[in-house]
Amino acid sequence: MAGGRVCLSLNHMSTGGVSRMVNKLRFAQVGLGPMGVRLCKLALEKEGIEIVGATERANLGKDVGEVIGLGKKLGVTLTDDLNAALAAEPDVVLHSTLSSLELAKEQLATIIKAKVDIVSTCEEISYPWQTQPEIAKELDTLAQENNVTVLGTGVNPGFCMDTFPIVMTGVCQKVEKIRVARVQDATCRRLPFQEKIGAGCTPEEFEERKASGKLRHVGLRESSDMIAGAMGWKINDYRETIAPIIAKKEISNEYLTVKPGQAVGVEQIAISMMNGKEIIRMEFQAYLGAPESYDTVYIMGVPNMEVTVKGGIQGDIATASMAVNAMPRVINATPGLLTMKDIAPVHPYAGDWSKLI
Amino acid sequence: MAGGRVCLSLNHMSTGGVSRMVNKLRFAQVGLGPMGVRLCKLALEKEGIEIVGATERANLGKDVGEVIGLGKKLGVTLTDDLNAALAAEPDVVLHSTLSSLELAKEQLATIIKAKVDIVSTCEEISYPWQTQPEIAKELDTLAQENNVTVLGTGVNPGFCMDTFPIVMTGVCQKVEKIRVARVQDATCRRLPFQEKIGAGCTPEEFEERKASGKLRHVGLRESSDMIAGAMGWKINDYRETIAPIIAKKEISNEYLTVKPGQAVGVEQIAISMMNGKEIIRMEFQAYLGAPESYDTVYIMGVPNMEVTVKGGIQGDIATASMAVNAMPRVINATPGLLTMKDIAPVHPYAGDWSKLI
Numbered sequence: 001m002a003g004g005r006v007c008l009s010l011n012h013m014s015t016g017g018v019s020r021m022v023n024k025l026r027f028a029q030v031g032l033g034p035m036g037v038r039l040c041k042l043a044l045e046k047e048g049i050e051i052v053g054a055t056e057r058a059n060l061g062k063d064v065g066e067v068i069g070l071g072k073k074l075g076v077t078l079t080d081d082l083n084a085a086l087a088a089e090p091d092v093v094l095h096s097t098l099s100s101l102e103l104a105k106e107q108l109a110t111i112i113k114a115k116v117d118i119v120s121t122c123e124e125i126s127y128p129w130q131t132q133p134e135i136a137k138e139l140d141t142l143a144q145e146n147n148v149t150v151l152g153t154g155v156n157p158g159f160c161m162d163t164f165p166i167v168m169t170g171v172c173q174k175v176e177k178i179r180v181a182r183v184q185d186a187t188c189r190r191l192p193f194q195e196k197i198g199a200g201c202t203p204e205e206f207e208e209r210k211a212s213g214k215l216r217h218v219g220l221r222e223s224s225d226m227i228a229g230a231m232g233w234k235i236n237d238y239r240e241t242i243a244p245i246i247a248k249k250e251i252s253n254e255y256l257t258v259k260p261g262q263a264v265g266v267e268q269i270a271i272s273m274m275n276g277k278e279i280i281r282m283e284f285q286a287y288l289g290a291p292e293s294y295d296t297v298y299i300m301g302v303p304n305m306e307v308t309v310k311g312g313i314q315g316d317i318a319t320a321s322m323a324v325n326a327m328p329r330v331i332n333a334t335p336g337l338l339t340m341k342d343i344a345p346v347h348p349y350a351g352d353w354s355k356l357i
Numbered sequence: 358m359a360g361g362r363v364c365l366s367l368n369h370m371s372t373g374g375v376s377r378m379v380n381k382l383r384f385a386q387v388g389l390g391p392m393g394v395r396l397c398k399l400a401l402e403k404e405g406i407e408i409v410g411a412t413e414r415a416n417l418g419k420d421v422g423e424v425i426g427l428g429k430k431l432g433v434t435l436t437d438d439l440n441a442a443l444a445a446e447p448d449v450v451l452h453s454t455l456s457s458l459e460l461a462k463e464q465l466a467t468i469i470k471a472k473v474d475i476v477s478t479c480e481e482i483s484y485p486w487q488t489q490p491e492i493a494k495e496l497d498t499l500a501q502e503n504n505v506t507v508l509g510t511g512v513n514p515g516f517c518m519d520t521f522p523i524v525m526t527g528v529c530q531k532v533e534k535i536r537v538a539r540v541q542d543a544t545c546r547r548l549p550f551q552e553k554i555g556a557g558c559t560p561e562e563f564e565e566r567k568a569s570g571k572l573r574h575v576g577l578r579e580s581s582d583m584i585a586g587a588m589g590w591k592i593n594d595y596r597e598t599i600a601p602i603i604a605k606k607e608i609s610n611e612y613l614t615v616k617p618g619q620a621v622g623v624e625q626i627a628i629s630m631m632n633g634k635e636i637i638r639m640e641f642q643a644y645l646g647a648p649e650s651y652d653t654v655y656i657m658g659v660p661n662m663e664v665t666v667k668g669g670i671q672g673d674i675a676t677a678s679m680a681v682n683a684m685p686r687v688i689n690a691t692p693g694l695l696t697m698k699d700i701a702p703v704h705p706y707a708g709d710w711s712k713l714i
Contacts, residue, residue, distance in 0.1 A: 042530055045530075155528060159527060159528055160528075163524075163527075163702065164524070164525075166702050166704050167520075167521070167524050167702045167704070168521075168666075169704045169705055170516060170520075170678070170679055170682055170702065170703040170704050170705075171512060171516055171517075171670050171671075171674070171675035171678050171679055172678055172705055173399055173402075173674060173677070173678045173681075173705065174705055174707070175705055175707075230702070230704050230706075231704065231705070231706065231707055232706040232707040232708035233707060301705075302674065303671050303674055305666060305667075305670075306666070306667040306668070307664065307665065307666045307667070308664065308665055308667065309525075309662060309663070309664045310662075310663040310664070310665065311663070313528050313662075314528075314660050317528070317530060317659065317660055318528035320530070321527065321528050321529055321530045322527055322528055324530075325527055340702075341701065341702055341704075342701050343701055344698065344699050344700055344701055345520065345523050345524045345527065345587070345698055345702075346527040347523050347524070347526045347527050347587050347588065347698075348526055348527075348529055348530065348531050348532055348588070348658075349587075349588065349589040350531070350532075350588055350589040350590060351589035
């Protein structure tokens with residue numbers, strides 16, 4: 001019975017001595033770009049959830065319901081003033097503005113100081129303890145002082161290359177190495193996604209885009225660090241490579257025609273070493289014409305395991321789902337900067353969400 | 358910020374103001390049958406874990422190290438007096454005696470009153486809130502009063518047909534139905550397992566064994582209830598069937614020869630209905646000559662998902678792993694009777710386990 005207590009059952013919370021009169025789970029949406037719109041719409045589909053504030057740089061003064069295409073007003077006006085959006089005292093913020101923690105730090109600090117819990121899709125906050133320990137410590141301390149919880153989540157980082165493999169190791173006696181492969185056929189994805197992965201680029205253009213940082217999927221390091229943190233591994237050496245996957249024959253879809261020798265997409269590989277031994281390997285591939293999409297976790301240990309999500313986990317749907325589904329967990333969690341390995345399973349709920357907090 | 362707080366990061370615990378001087382994680386083994394021996398041996402392989410007490414009805418007065426085949430003494434003598442085994446004040450008990458919660462209740466209450474956390478492989482305590490609500494409430498209250506945590510876990514119930522599907526729903530916007538299939542080729546399993554599944558029985562013998570309760574896998578109801586609890590579903594009707602899988606041609610292995618018309622194993626199906634609609638379906642098959650073993654979760658929702666563990670999750674290894682791996686989570690958890698859906702991911706750890714508590 002030593003140490004802090006980790007987890008309180010949601011059973012307990014709904015029956016325990018909760019004094020607050022809960023009407024609805026109240027959230028504010030910080031960031032209404034394409035992902036923010038998804039988060040917001042999904043949250044508003046749930047019973048017992050209401051929006052009380054929203055920020056974005058565009059559409060200022062307009063009603064959120066109209067901006068996200070609900071065809072009706074919600075009584076919440078878009079602002080670029082974060083404190084104004086927090087004035088209605090939401091239970092939680094859905095934060096979806098930036099991938100960079102350095103850039104998002106001030107926004108997060110402002111929300112924490114307003115004593116509001118945060119679910120963020122900022123990739124770099126999913127596990128910043130190794131990559132940006134000072135900011136992590138600063139936000140963790142600030143969150144504890146203000147009695148709020150901050151969680152970074154999404155599909156990747158947040159689930160398919162970190163939480164999912166960690167959960168699967170539960171049935172292993174020991175683990176020697178973890179390999180995760182996320183392979184996506186980009187044929188049916190939106191044109192911006194196809195451009196993001198370099199489809200149609202010559203090898204030279206691909207290298208230029210890579211150099212400008214536009215091709216990089218953010219989060220492999222954070223996912224690797226989360227796995228290592230759970231397993232008790234120390235990563236001594238980490239390497240990440242980004243390379244084009246080159247078309248051997250012409251391939252075309254409704255948006256593009258890729259000629260032989262041009263890129264059909266990208267392969268990003270992250271290798272984590274401990275004491276000269278490869279312990280984590282992440283393979284992220286997104287390209288036109290992949291024979292199939294899938295997510296596979298390979299665990300080398302006792303026993304070995306191979307677990308596959310057939311057809312893969314859909315990126316945009318999954319990120320929105322994970323962030324919205326995480327809201328009750330985060331509202332009820334202990335204060336501090338937590339990561340997905342620290343909280344109980346996140347899942348959707350068919351009933352009234354206000355009963356979960 | 359309303360309600361109780363759910364989860365404290367293990368990061369926090371290892372750095373936070375823990376006042377106790379931790380030398381090792383100290384456990385007592387209650388029950389040293391075949392599964393208890395596995396639990397005990399696995400726990401003792403870990404760095405930073407020691408055994409301080411053990412009970413069983415056999416081998417009384419012998420040293421645990423010798424009884425479990427370590428070939429050396431551990432200084433812990435087997436007793437049939439539970440309080441004697443708890444006298445050394447373990448941090449946690451690994452409880453592995455019975456499948457029936459009704460029968461295990463008094464043991465559990467005794468351990469709780471001694472203020473010791475419990476990880477139990479008792480199938481019926483994995484999610485007793487619907488099946489045995491009075492005992493669940495009684496143990497939950499007792500655990501809270503004594504500031505201890507009780508968790509039932511294992512492979513099934515505990516992981517493959519409950520926690521695993523619940524975790525996978527995290528990336529879903531909504532879920533309409535969950536189907537879980539656990540198929541095991543029994544050819545390489547021990548003779549007692551082959552007998553347990555009715556291999557070699559005539560259909561009449563199979564029915565006799567079924568009537569005596571010897572063929573039933575315990576836990577499908579608990580797993581179904583855990584999923585329903587997470588999803589916010591109310592099960593109005595639950596049905597479980599057990600039937601032989603009949604050999605079409607002769608099949609033999611090192612233990613048995615099964616003739617056509619005899620049983621090669623068992624199929625147990627559990628169907629949960631809500632408002633006239635099937636919402637959870639569990640298919641458990643164990644038989645000689647299954648083309649392959651696998652665990653597959655099918656989620657019908659947005660999006661649909663199909664997730665397969667190739668070769669299936671090994672039963673005995675997985676149960677021991679899950680129970681041992683759960684010890685730090687349970688030691689650090691909030692008091693009460695918790696279930697796997699309430700605690701953060703359980704996983705092995707390569708370092709010193711005393712640092713986790």
